Amino acid sequence: MITVYPARRIHTMDPSLPEASAVAVQGDRIVEVGSLESLRPWLDVHDHVVDDRFADAVLLPGLIDPHVHPPLMAILLATDWITPESWNLPGGVVEATVGHEAYRDRLAGLEAVHPSGQPFVTYGWHQQYHGSISRSDLDAISTTRPLVVWARCFHELWCNGAALEWLDAAEGAAWDPHIDLEAGRLWESGLVWGLNTLRKDLFADGRYEVLMEDVATLVHRGGVTTIADAGFGGMALPDRELEVLAQVHEGDHIPFRQYLIPQVPIFKREYGSDMFNRIEALAERSSERIRFLDAGKFFADGAFMGQIMQLREPGFIDGHQGTWMVDPDRIAHHMRPFWNAGKQVNVHVTGDLGVDAVLDAIAELQEEKPRFDHRTVLHHFGISTQAQSRRAAALGCAVQVNGYYLRYFGDQFVAEGVGAERASLMTRVGSARRNGMSVALHSDLPMGPLQPILGASILATRVSGSGAVLGPEECLSPYDALAAVTIEAAWQLRLDHEVGSLASGKLADLTALEEDPFERDPSTWPDIDIRATMLAGRVYPLTG
Amino acid sequence: MVVLGGWLGAGKTTLINRLLRAAHDERIAVVVNDIGEVNLDAELVKARDGDTVELTNGCVCCSMGESLALTLRDLVLSERPPDRLVVEASGVAEPDRVAAYGDRRRIRPDGVVVAVDAVDVIRRAADPTYGPLVCRQATAADLLVVTKADLTTNQAESARRWCTAVAPGTPVVVASDDDGWVPLAFGELDAALPVPADALDVPVVGATWTADGTVDVEAVVDVLEAWSDRLLRAKGVLTDRHGWSVAVHLAGGRVTVDPFAGSASGRLVAVAPSGSLDIGQLVAALDSTRSPSRSDRDLDQSTTGGVSQPC
Numbered sequence: 001m002i003t004v005y006p007a008r009r010i011h012t013m014d015p016s017l018p019e020a021s022a023v024a025v026q027g028d029r030i031v032e033v034g035s036l037e038s039l040r041p042w043l044d045v046h047d048h049v050v051d052d053r054f055a056d057a058v059l060l061p062g063l064i065d066p067h068v069h070p071p072l073m074a075i076l077l078a079t080d081w082i083t084p085e086s087w088n089l090p091g092g093v094v095e096a097t098v099g100h101e102a103y104r105d106r107l108a109g110l111e112a113v114h115p116s117g118q119p120f121v122t123y124g125w126h127q128q129y130h131g132s133i134s135r136s137d138l139d140a141i142s143t144t145r146p147l148v149v150w151a152r153c154f155h156e157l158w159c160n161g162a163a164l165e166w167l168d169a170a171e172g173a174a175w176d177p178h179i180d181l182e183a184g185r186l187w188e189s190g191l192v193w194g195l196n197t198l199r200k201d202l203f204a205d206g207r208y209e210v211l212m213e214d215v216a217t218l219v220h221r222g223g224v225t226t227i228a229d230a231g232f233g234g235m236a237l238p239d240r241e242l243e244v245l246a247q248v249h250e251g252d253h254i255p256f257r258q259y260l261i262p263q264v265p266i267f268k269r270e271y272g273s274d275m276f277n278r279i280e281a282l283a284e285r286s287s288e289r290i291r292f293l294d295a296g297k298f299f300a301d302g303a304f305m306g307q308i309m310q311l312r313e314p315g316f317i318d319g320h321q322g323t324w325m326v327d328p329d330r331i332a333h334h335m336r337p338f339w340n341a342g343k344q345v346n347v348h349v350t351g352d353l354g355v356d357a358v359l360d361a362i363a364e365l366q367e368e369k370p371r372f373d374h375r376t377v378l379h380h381f382g383i384s385t386q387a388q389s390r391r392a393a394a395l396g397c398a399v400q401v402n403g404y405y406l407r408y409f410g411d412q413f414v415a416e417g418v419g420a421e422r423a424s425l426m427t428r429v430g431s432a433r434r435n436g437m438s439v440a441l442h443s444d445l446p447m448g449p450l451q452p453i454l455g456a457s458i459l460a461t462r463v464s465g466s467g468a469v470l471g472p473e474e475c476l477s478p479y480d481a482l483a484a485v486t487i488e489a490a491w492q493l494r495l496d497h498e499v500g501s502l503a504s505g506k507l508a509d510l511t512a513l514e515e516d517p518f519e520r521d522p523s524t525w526p527d528i529d530i531r532a533t534m535l536a537g538r539v540y541p542l543t544g
Numbered sequence: 545m546v547v548l549g550g551w552l553g554a555g556k557t558t559l560i561n562r563l564l565r566a567a568h569d570e571r572i573a574v575v576v577n578d579i580g581e582v583n584l585d586a587e588l589v590k591a592r593d594g595d596t597v598e599l600t601n602g603c604v605c606c607s608m609g610e611s612l613a614l615t616l617r618d619l620v621l622s623e624r625p626p627d628r629l630v631v632e633a634s635g636v637a638e639p640d641r642v643a644a645y646g647d648r649r650r651i652r653p654d655g656v657v658v659a660v661d662a663v664d665v666i667r668r669a670a671d672p673t674y675g676p677l678v679c680r681q682a683t684a685a686d687l688l689v690v691t692k693a694d695l696t697t698n699q700a701e702s703a704r705r706w707c708t709a710v711a712p713g714t715p716v717v718v719a720s721d722d723d724g725w726v727p728l729a730f731g732e733l734d735a736a737l738p739v740p741a742d743a744l745d746v747p748v749v750g751a752t753w754t755a756d757g758t759v760d761v762e763a764v765v766d767v768l769e770a771w772s773d774r775l776l777r778a779k780g781v782l783t784d785r786h787g788w789s790v791a792v793h794l795a796g797g798r799v800t801v802d803p804f805a806g807s808a809s810g811r812l813v814a815v816a817p818s819g820s821l822d823i824g825q826l827v828a829a830l831d832s833t834r835s836p837s838r839s840d841r842d843l844d845q846s847t848t849g850g851v852s853q854p855c
Binding site for chain 1: 549552553578579595607609610611612613614616617634635636644645649650651672673676738
């Protein structure tokens, strides 16, 4: 039985046949894309029904977010959110909170209604938007209930006295220089100490599984049918993580496929020299909704949001130094077994010095064992140069960026980070396109909201939080911006033969919108409602 | 706790093997970034259990894991705590940041040892990408150990000059076969003086002060802190006003005081680059810490010098 879905317009994201008005689906595959008339040869011969539910909707290929961290999002969902930007969470919309007073008021307000006797943990504090905070501020709210403020950049906790006691921070401070009892601050490795207790509390009584179901809701709401966890193994031992995934993200009710990219340093630490075999063996454990990519995730320099990426001269305005997450000299060494085995290499790289180190590594590997179509992906690609963009293109690399960097941190990076020129050109995607590279967009959930249409809007407009346009020459065209969340994301996952565009023989994954983004200014894309998604021919309506 | 730093390939693993071999009567626990990447001498290895390697001489070697603080705590609170910790800093770490983990109540800092690759360091230091970090590592050191001198005829001398230019005042030793640098790395000043003359590049002067009775430990700490920028190291086991034995250390510019299980020798040894230490002044300052009764001071001075002057 063929089901025909007529639509107001279909954007196939296949440049050979960019627009259509009907798609015919059989089982999990697309039979043909075209119009009711052009589909006749099929419909005259085969049983079919016409389903009109999308007749006034606009269809895109199922949206793809190729770099998310569901387990990390789950742990944060266990907390109360007070964030500088608004978030649409399963528990309700979190309105943006901006300003010192507003933050204090919100914090005190949420604490007041929190169940008595329970520790209160809030996520989202950001110095730039909320001003400074310290133990004494939190002690002023409560001296008896543990209060923990978890920073938006994730790597820092602020505690009141009761929370320091709860997290056994005094003992921790005896061992770890990254715990400051007077200020109530736990950061870097001090955070690991705090998480020992925090994680147990947040995930008590099977809450982790419930929260992972909430993450699934977020994926659906974003109109997304394919995600990739770009750091598999980061939250729990791989076996345990797979067990939870099989329990909560597998089954016909789940409206997305989830691809897992092993985080190589974690596997290396856990399994030592057996790491490569362990990762190879994971492929056999793929199921319908949970699948392993023949790929590995590697790291170069520190996080963009915390301004600890590695920069070439002239560096940061205040002269501080970035960090390396691995020896930059050893990047090729870590990648080599994957490169030689034909696997795909994904690298976290944020600053231009980091980009140098990564491109040096890829050049070295290319020299040793030339590979065509290796699709090495530079993830985040925060600060880069034009020369690096051309070199990355020549080496066969692709870039995958986070649109939210520019929206939420662009102004700050101009004023306090690296100055106007380099900050305005962060996530230099226009050049990447002009130089012939594939450009895809990710949310890096929980770093940015899982809303590809919003991210695409930011990359097409480059409007910062203050309303300034940062680096207008680096905007993506509206088409390239939507390609970044469909066919280019698919290409970067080496799945473009299956998903990412609508064409005969491909999987019937699509996203139905109430409006046509190509008829609107990209700045208004976030206002477009998503009606439903389809995964492998099955429709998953979005209600409310 | 000794922190062992140095750029990747600078010979940290070789130094770890040397340290472990030289550990005759101490149980050393070595914490490394990645046990899989450390090529321990096969004859030292007794048993492997996941992230931990047990050695034939009672020492252990283990991976850092998720958190250095947690790893150190587990080691120190274990049933058989090690006598000494050696922590390998990652090739891109600033070793003084790692040393900060030793600046706590439970762990005595023994300072920072940085391996310097005789063959590679000058080229590496000139590299626009990695050079600044290589130099920062050297300036963080309390002791610089030039490695791979056996691979080269003249580069060891160049590397030594590089060290003294980048980190003036920091002792530089060439890792030679006799492991004469090992006691110095452990901060064993009694053992290290006299250091083999051909191993030590920077002339140092050492002084031993004898307390002869109880002291005001806080006052000793004040004196050492005041002198910390002029002293390379100091170490002593003294008797406090309540009659308890305490070990006082100055290493890496930091002073620590720990309870000491044995009886106090009442002696304090200090080492400084020659020319920077006015021994009379230091002794006078330390004399004032005697409490409650004062006895005659006893000063013994010894000097060692290197064969070559810093360039």
